[in-house]
Amino acid sequence: MTDVAGDLTPRGGNATRAAAATAVNPGATDQATAWSVASGPRGRGASSNAWRKRLEIFFFVAPALLLFATFVLLPVVQAARYSVFRWNGLGPMDNFIGFQNYVMALGDTVFQRSVTNNLTIAVLSIAIQLPIGVLIALLLNRKFPGQTAMRVIVFVPYVLAEVVAGVIWKLLLQPSGGVNAFLEAIGLGGVTQAWLANSSVALWTVMGVLTWKYCGLAIVLLLAGLQGVPEELHEAASIDGASWWQTQRKITIPLLGPTIRTWMFLSMIGSLQLFDMVWILTKGGPDNATSTMATYLIRQGTERSQYGYSSAVAIILFVISFVIAGLFQKLVMNRDAGDDKPKQRRKKVSR
């Protein structure tokens, strides 16, 4: 069963591992605390040992913390500072304007449209990719000839570099491109479109490409989750006379819960920060129809040398993502911290 994971680890490993880390996060924290208490050798009074341990921890954590502080925390703080100035990036920053940049951004119809687009993409991504992902994962979890090959094929779009995939789709979606040629060849000439140029269609086109690109991730994560559903339960269910469909519905999907919630979380954050695919396909156009918060930031901010304003937009984007992520953690992921039964099992099985 681990063969697939083995196949995919070199490329998909990162995402999968990150997801797994998030999934077991609450448990992991518990574990860490338990471990440090247990191993704290206070009773023996070997305090030099404790110091040694602290030093060791510091030694390993410090470089990472330093990098994190330099490349994540510092820019965030700097952006917050820039965001209260009107500043074109040149010369001293001396035109303090308070929260005017924020007021401007929140009042700008294009920005509002970008936020709406982000939210639409976030909701639709989950609504479209979850059913597809679950269905395909269930199918691919059954044994059939060519199973491994199928799994690889399904995962290929996700492995392809975003830019490469974007450029290929862009060419296919040109008015005289492959998609329209295909539609005409199968007799659907009537639905041909300037897919990326029509401002009422462009967002849906982008949505389609995103689905194609990211379904693979959902499927692989869910497949990994399926490995954690113990075989005995299926056996027990079939002994009780449950059909395949009943087994999936009553046993597999509920046990997939933690994985699904983790995937939803990743998908949502990805949708809110969506930039590269949109940038390559449409640059947020035509006429801002596919603008997202991130492309808005570049187009209205940095490309216009409005560094104070773009910093304000960046902070708003940060706050929106942070709040939604926090709420999701609190309201949805929290459930996973309580019932860690399936998770522990899952871990045992997956090891």
Add this chain to the structure above:
Amino acid sequence: MKRTAALRAVALGAAVAMIATACSSGSAGDDATDGSGDENVTLTWWHNSNTGAGKDYYDELADKFESEHPGVTIEVSALQHEDMLTKLDAAFQTNSAPDIYMERGGGELKSHVEAGLTKDITESAADTISAIGGSVDGWTVDDRVYSLPFSIGVVGFWYNKAMFAQAGITENPTTMTELYDAIEKLKTAGIEPISVGAGSGWPAAHYWYYFGLRQCSKDALEAATQQFDFSDDCWVRAGDSLEELISKQPFNTGFEATEAQGTPESASGLLANRKVAMELAGHWEPGVMQGLTEDEQGLGEDTGWFPFPEVEGGEGDPAAQLGGGDAWACSEKSPDVCVDFIEFLLASDQQKRFAELDMGLPTLPSATAFVAAPELAQLLSFRNEAPYVQLYFDTAFGENIGGAMNDAIVSVFNSNGTSQGIVDAITSAAALEQ
């Protein structure tokens, strides 16, 4: 145990060293070379002629200047155009701009000057400035000159002569009515008339700029470009003219997402690959088209050019042209010899050779006769005879107001905006700047 600890330390050290080197490289140097005399200076020069004869010629010029000025070393960086702009932006923000760089004038220059980044060369280059003449106006802030323009072109219609003949168009359109007539003839012949890169914004915006130039008197134009006074109703009429043009549906399918240049599907690519009959573009177009066809010829013999037609009833001079160009500037902290070098670049011999190599449209009047390509020579004659050449509005207004304006124009191209909307977008963006 000892061994592993030591290994860890080595690994950590190596990682830190790698990060440190990664951070330290890459900034443009103000580092002078080690030398004996104290006259040794190094000039850094960024330009965008990064291929072919142009690159060789600039290298040759740098060598020549070095041999004429012992002690001067010129570090030449030939960059791809977009890369150069991005790097320049970053360099200005970190105050590490190269000594000699390309300046496009207008609002961009103004913000560089306000931040004290560009050298005032009014006195130090006085001779060359007077030799170039009126063209330096676009690089002047408060009567001080900051750069020497080496190439100025104008925007007009590039077209495919063979397609015009096929559609039975015998004379180049000189008025909008004639242009509409040509559009009809091309459509009847089954040819898409015009490609426009509305996805990139500015190519679409050029139409509105030209309608503004044709509709507005010189006074209204000056009030607008100098005080952002768009109260004259000619600016709304410019938008109306644009809407009229769009209503004839002359543009390529999917023009809303078409990019300006770079791919065969871009506006320039469509013209170069004979998919459309014409495109409104600047003097760079033949060069761009050559890069977009397999035989590297672009339209070759079929390349034609005509100026933007007259708009009936407009108050502007029908011979006025929209254009812009590139100039050499020295950054504020560059050594004085920098000014000598940009004057050297603008000297008569150099401008002649620049013209012969078709690298651009020389600004020095004595060099204009040496432009080799016939269409460019024709374009140049219109530039030289124009009563005034208006700098592209987006460049003139600066990135912020220019960006807001271009977005509003693109909305009109997408049938979402109005003539008044363009004017409103400009005035509200301008109000924020003041």
